[in-house]
Amino acid sequence: MRRLALPARTARLRFTALYGSLFLLSGAGLLVITNLFGLAAVGNSRAVPGQVRPSGQAALAAAERHIMALQAELEGLHAAQARQLLLGSLLALGVMAVVSVALGRTVAGRVLRPLRTITATTRRISADNLHERLAVPGPADEVKALADTIDGLLERLETSFAAQRRFVANASHELRTPLATMRASLDVAVAKPGPVPAQTVALAGRLRAELDQVDRLLEGFLTLARNQHGDLPGREAVSLGDVVSGGLAARAADIARRNLAVDAGDVGGDAWTLGSRTLLSRMADNVIDNAVTHNRDGGWIRVSATAGHATARLVVETGGPVLAQEQVALLAEPFRRLGADRTGSDRGSGLGLSIVASIAAAHGGTLDLYARPEGGLRVTVTLPLATERAGVPA
Incomplete structure (x- = not known):
């Protein structure tokens, strides 16, 4: 069976539980005190019959029977009153529980409202609008x-x-x-x-x-x-297939010199994204250059540019020795290289994939590096998919 999803333990939920518990305990204490005083008052109100001195034995017996009947009736009334008072107290306690939770949530919301405002404003501030300030009014608390x-x-x-x-x-x-x-x-x-x-x-x-x-x-x-800094000159609809084809054409001489087999059969024309054509071309060039430079002579490269539900993906795979995923994950940082044992040389500045990661992030995308179990590297760039509204041809 699927487990019931528990609500997130937010600060408002904790404050609601705290305030609701305090209100509920206060109401319960008040009801207990009221019941104690009510029962004491009922006990004190029981009448004690006076000593009747009838003149005859028959009259005395009749008076005692009458007193006992009155006492039994009075005790029944007291029991009914106690049950009614207990039932009313339980009902009032239930109402107080609901009211306590509602009051606790309201009070918690009012207490946390400035923090929510601060959080929303801080999330809205980025490198492009650092001039904005929170400027929260109010007392110096x-x-x-x-x-x-x-x-x-x-x-x-x-x-x-x-x-x-x-x-x-x-x-x-x-x-x-x-x-x-x-x-x-x-x-x-x-x-x-x-x-x-x-x-x-x-x-x-x-x-x-x-x-x-x-x-x-x-x-x-x-x-x-x-x-x-998020500088994106000339935003337009760009086809990943076009920039990939351009990158492969620019490195055709190097690919032929190293006798690399290139499989670009899955480079479709429906993978479009919005951004700077110059930067996206640089991104594709860097990924392809990385695949060509850090490869074996006579190796292979597999390139694909496809469109998903809401993303456009550029995937470049290469063969080679088995790599450690922990080291591969660090290649997106500047000046990170795996060394000559992977590339056969010390070529490269260590900035290629870090530039790819920064360009992808500037376009709202991500870069994923995966060490293939059978050897080699898979580089995946995921970008938001452009729609027809953005000028992409149907």
Whole structure:
């Protein structure tokens, strides 16, 4: 049999039980005291017959019989009154129980109303509206102290986020300029007339590769920072199948060089989502790049983009050695890599899947990493499914 679902043990439920119990105990105590005083008054009201001194024996016997009859009748009345008083007390106690629960729930609701307001307002505040404050009115009590503390925390967060936004806005120009200057200097040095030593050409090539790696790392930093602030330029309906096909086409040379077998037969055209085409393309490129880079020569990649009831899913699977799920779950964190024992090299900056996770989160989705029992990795990106109202073609 299915167990009955118990109500959640909320603060209001606990306060209701507490106040209801107090009201009920108070009512029960009042009824007990009333019954005790009532019974005492009834006991004291029993009449004691006086000593009758009749003149004859027959009259005395008749008087005693009459007194006994009166006493029996009086005791019956007292018993009926006691039963009626007990029944009325039990009925009043039942009414008090219902009233106590209702009063307890009402009082608990009024006590917790400011906390519910604080909770609702805090949930509504995000990185885009950190300027809002709770501003709870009222006396300087514990609730207002809590609200003022949260307002102070929001102010510090707003200051911190503003500083990070300024850094993101300035970092691109300030850091790319010296990189471009260094790259131009290398080109000038190699392009000078006259024979260039082979060591110089080799050194220039190595430096260009390192500069390209720094440039990619910088781009990853900036993308990660923008996504964490929820910057989504140009929201539109985007087909996951299109961005996946574009990512596979962009890595066709690398796929052919490593002799990888790609199965993209389940890339449908009905997996649409709302968001930035640029960021979603970057997300698909990173997932595919991760599958190509961290794979064995002659391995395989399986890609699918499908639509569910309310979600669009991008799944990329690869073969390889058996991985530990505990380590795989950490790959979405920046600079997390499993090492050369998995990839055969130390390529990559460790930002690829963390950027995928941040882009998915910025679009209201999730990234799930699963170590396949037979070996390899399954990467699943789940995003909200776009509807026809959003401009998706039928």
